[in-house]
Amino acid sequence: MFWTYWAFLRRDAAIWASYPWARFLDILSIFFSCATFYFLSQLLGSTALPALESYGGNYFAFVLIGIAFSNFQGVGLNSIARSLRTEQQIGTLETTLSTPVTLPRFVVGSILWDFLYATIETFFYFGVGIVVFGFSMKESHLLSALLVLMASVFAFSSLGILSAAFILRFKRGDPIAWLLGTVSELLGGVYFPLIILPAWLQEISWFVPMAHALEGLRLSLLQGAAVNQVFHHFLWLLVFSAVLLPFAFWVLYWALRQSQKEGSLGHY
Amino acid sequence: MKNVREAGFAVHSSSFILDSYRIGMIELQDISKRFGLRSALEEINLKVDASEILCLLGPNGSGKTTLLKIIAGLVLPDKGSVLVRGVHPQRQTQRDKRDFGLSLGEGLGFYGRLNGYQNLSFFGALHGLSSRALKDRIKELDHWLGLTQALVTPFQQLSSGQRQRLSLARALLHDPSILLLDEPTKNLDPNAQKNLQNFILEQLVKAHKKTVLLTTHQIAEAEAVGERVIFLKEGRILKETNLTQIHTSGISLREIYKQCFGPTGPS
Numbered sequence: 410m411f412w413t414y415w416a417f418l419r420r421d422a423a424i425w426a427s428y429p430w431a432r433f434l435d436i437l438s439i440f441f442s443c444a445t446f447y448f449l450s451q452l453l454g455s456t457a458l459p460a461l462e463s464y465g466g467n468y469f470a471f472v473l474i475g476i477a478f479s480n481f482q483g484v485g486l487n488s489i490a491r492s493l494r495t496e497q498q499i500g501t502l503e504t505t506l507s508t509p510v511t512l513p514r515f516v517v518g519s520i521l522w523d524f525l526y527a528t529i530e531t532f533f534y535f536g537v538g539i540v541v542f543g544f545s546m547k548e549s550h551l552l553s554a555l556l557v558l559m560a561s562v563f564a565f566s567s568l569g570i571l572s573a574a575f576i577l578r579f580k581r582g583d584p585i586a587w588l589l590g591t592v593s594e595l596l597g598g599v600y601f602p603l604i605i606l607p608a609w610l611q612e613i614s615w616f617v618p619m620a621h622a623l624e625g626l627r628l629s630l631l632q633g634a635a636v637n638q639v640f641h642h643f644l645w646l647l648v649f650s651a652v653l654l655p656f657a658f659w660v661l662y663w664a665l666r667q668s669q670k671e672g673s674l675g676h677y
Numbered sequence: 678m679k680n681v682r683e684a685g686f687a688v689h690s691s692s693f694i695l696d697s698y699r700i701g702m703i704e705l706q707d708i709s710k711r712f713g714l715r716s717a718l719e720e721i722n723l724k725v726d727a728s729e730i731l732c733l734l735g736p737n738g739s740g741k742t743t744l745l746k747i748i749a750g751l752v753l754p755d756k757g758s759v760l761v762r763g764v765h766p767q768r769q770t771q772r773d774k775r776d777f778g779l780s781l782g783e784g785l786g787f788y789g790r791l792n793g794y795q796n797l798s799f800f801g802a803l804h805g806l807s808s809r810a811l812k813d814r815i816k817e818l819d820h821w822l823g824l825t826q827a828l829v830t831p832f833q834q835l836s837s838g839q840r841q842r843l844s845l846a847r848a849l850l851h852d853p854s855i856l857l858l859d860e861p862t863k864n865l866d867p868n869a870q871k872n873l874q875n876f877i878l879e880q881l882v883k884a885h886k887k888t889v890l891l892t893t894h895q896i897a898e899a900e901a902v903g904e905r906v907i908f909l910k911e912g913r914i915l916k917e918t919n920l921t922q923i924h925t926s927g928i929s930l931r932e933i934y935k936q937c938f939g940p941t942g943p944s
Contacts, residue, residue: 412807413802415802419799420791423790423791427831499785499789500781500785501786501788503746503751503779503781504779504800508804509775509805510803666753669750669753670755672712672717672743
């Protein structure tokens with residue numbers, strides 16, 4: 410099993426390395442993104458403080474965590490479907506599925522590199538934030554953050570598997586990724602605290618995995634919240650994953666079988 | 678040990694395949710498949726014995742590739758069943774997939790940015806080959822198929838011939854007992870075609886006892902490699918013949934082809 414995953418990682422790392430300019434621009438855009446939000450936080454100054462009180466009052470720190478970790482949702486939600494679609498387009502899906510590799514292993518293998526790369530990007534965000542813009546992690550409780558992040562990855566990936574099933578079956582126009590991607594920007598709390606939303610919208614926002622992920626991560630990293638203080642967010646994400654993950658795999662197998670019946674496995 | 682290199686294809690006998698000699702056998706029972714309103718295959722009954730090379734001959738759209746994909750489990754039939762060594766593919770374990778080596782037409786299904794070695798390493802790992810075994814195996818396949826240049830060149834920069842050879846190498850990576858080859862010599866020049874056909878017949882089938890199902894729309898290719906030839910048209914088996922029958926009857930494969938498909942047809 411390890412060798413199979415290692416093969417996926419090596420494949421994706423080699424493809425990644427074959428586009429050096431794109432990688433350089435990825436890193437550069439992290440710096441510009443940090444700078445943009447840093448100056449926005451300067452503009453907001455103390456006016457944003459009441460809404461950010463429970464996160465330490467610093468908008469830059471708040472939004473840095475939002476944009477750094479929203480990457481993980483992007484990977485979980487899009488990367489399996491994107492990988493499947495790419496494999497369909499270049500014709501490797503049929504050859505891959507004709508090997509002994511199982512569908513779950515194929516799915517996990519397809520997203521390993523993207524998650525690893527998202528982690529590296531997150532370190533870059535924090536590195537740039539700390540070194541250039543004075544972001545501080547002195548109060549952080551890393552264990553809490555790690556637990557919330559792991560549960561988030563499972564939750565996002567469950568949705569990503571559903572999204573991939575859609576791509577396998579209908580090829581394009583995936584509503585799951587579209588809906589989650591759009592809704593999470595508004596209700597996930599990436600750019601602003603959920604407390605500024607109307608009460609009824611706040612109620613709805615707690616059904617969005619991103620809201621729990623970011624709330625747990627911000628409390629852990631900015632306020633040093635211990636595991637018990639973010640446990641309800643962790644638990645929500647875990648239960649969400651436990652319910653959705655088996656269902657998502659069931660749907661993915663169904664989509665695979667439908668594609669095999671239609672003979673459209675390699676179509677896109 | 679005999680080692681002959683002809684126009685880029687090395688023909689070499691090796692202990693690797695001989696040591697892991699296995700028997701393969703395929704049986705198709707009443708296979709039918711429709712894609713929408715179009716019938717792709719209709720009531721196909723076929724049996725392929727171990728160490729046999731069977732050639733599926735027919736024009737484009739006759740159902741050859743669909744048939745291979747059904748055998749490989751990539752397409753599910755609407756009706757009928759496929760038995761491999763007496764076991765239905767849907768009931769086969771993932772490990773049983775190692776029985777098959779699949780080469781789909783035109784050498785597609787590779788990662789364009791990766792070189793031949795990286796591509797083969799990836800697919801070999803999916804078949805469970807260890808790093809060491811992969812290295813040895815790729816070296817061996819390089820020796821047989823003349824892959825040296827292809828191994829270090831990104832796939833997207835390879836010629837059609839190199840892609841075809843790489844595709845065959847991938848099918849052979851895990852030493853399967855059954856090879857499903859979809860138009861393996863398509864886009865090759867006549868000399869390269871001849872060498873690859875020779876490699877398939879002499880080395881894979883005769884020397885290493887592989888069971889081979891090969892599709893083609895070229896009569897000359899069917900003549901060159903097919904011990905048994907199945908004529909497919911619009912998803913139906915029109916005729917089945919073998920080399921012995923052809924030799925004794927005095928009717929050439931080309932004449933049979935004309936009887937089946939009319940005077941206009943493939944090369």
